[in-house]
Amino acid sequence: MTLNNRFYQEKCYKDFSTSYFSLPTPYFLMSAPLSFNHFLRERGVDSNVRSLLYHLARGVKYINFSIRAGNTGKVGSENSSGEEQVALDVLADQLILDELRKSELCDCVASEEQVACTDVSGPRGKYFVAYDPLDGSSLIDTNLAVGSIFGIWENSEVLEKPVENGMLAACFAVYGPRITFVISIKGKGTHEFELNDVGEFILTEADITVAPETKYFAPGNLRAYAQDPKYKAVTDFWLAEQRKLRYSGGMVPDLNHILAKGNGIFSYPADNENTNGKLRLLFECAPMAFVFEEAGGAALNQAGGRILDTIVTDYHQRTPIFIGSKKEVEDIVQMMSS
Ligand code: AFP
Secondary structure, X not given: OOHHHHHHHHHHHHHHHHHHOXXXXXXXXXXXXXXXXXXXXXXXXXXXXXXXXXHHHHHHHHHHHHHHHOOOOEEEEEOOOOOEEEHHHHHHHHHHHHHHHHHOOEEEEEEOOOOOOEXXXXXXXXXXXXXXXXXXXXXXXXXXXXXXXXXXXXXXXOOOOEOOOOEEEEEEEEEOOOEEEEEEEOOOOEEEEEEOOOOOEEEEEOOOOOOOOOOEEEEOOOHHHHHOHHHHHHHHHHHHOOOEEOXXXXXXXXXXXXXXXXXXXXXXXXXXXXXXXXXXXXXXXXXXXXXXXXXXXXXXXXOOOEHHHOEOOOOOOEOOEEEEOHHHHHHHHHHHHO
């Protein structure tokens, strides 16, 4: 029973027991689920970071509403990477930008949907946020789960430095049967919250960990299977090991599966056409690498370098990525780079 259902069980019991009987308050009523702001405050998270996360969570709620009510069609435009946009790409991007402006805490923000940084410098503006407002949007018309990915840095001087420099937090939302929001704060772990029926994100799992080995695999970019003998050997290894295939084509739900099960590996290597792979460092791979390292996992490129050590040369630069259970990622990347 998720915390959300329990929340209603408690609410109904509380109303029933206090209105008709003076029943003793059972133990579980004392532990009402924590809201994410309350939880983060208890964990000593900086108030400005909590405020930024509050605004991102607010934007996630509006994106969720738009997905369930919005137009899933294409708009005939392309994003800065030349990828066709759906209406929800454009709307989600605007919703997040609006929320970050309202926070007055950012200097500038970078979106996968925009060519350059957008200046939102407010009176207290110093933070930098990079985000993919709607990852997996090509899946929207299929009703498969999609997501949003966010990274928060202490300032906007991210170019020509390792991407981990100044990174304070990362988070992602999953728009599926349940709306969940996974948040990682530097040195304070990875935690999952769920949107309840009264519009509040409540804690469902604290201090998520990823085991070093796995029985699952999520093999992205299988074009590389036919082009790269090493990736063919890796994929054949997974099949020979009779691993369970868990791949949807959406990075966010595919990585969320690994966190939810506590183990797994997701791969998206380079191919002959995309020599740095498809996934973006700033908007997808670095935030996810941050989340997974806070959960005891690993995230490497196919040369064996740590994703978070990657030097940022361009806001839209791409990187191959192998992410998930630490020992599995290290062993597989060893096979790719040997
Ligand atoms: P879209 O946002 O265009 O749907 O791409 C999703 C994505 O960026 C990431 O979420 C997936 O892991 C990856 O692309 C899937 O790429 P392929 O379509 O090449 O499998």
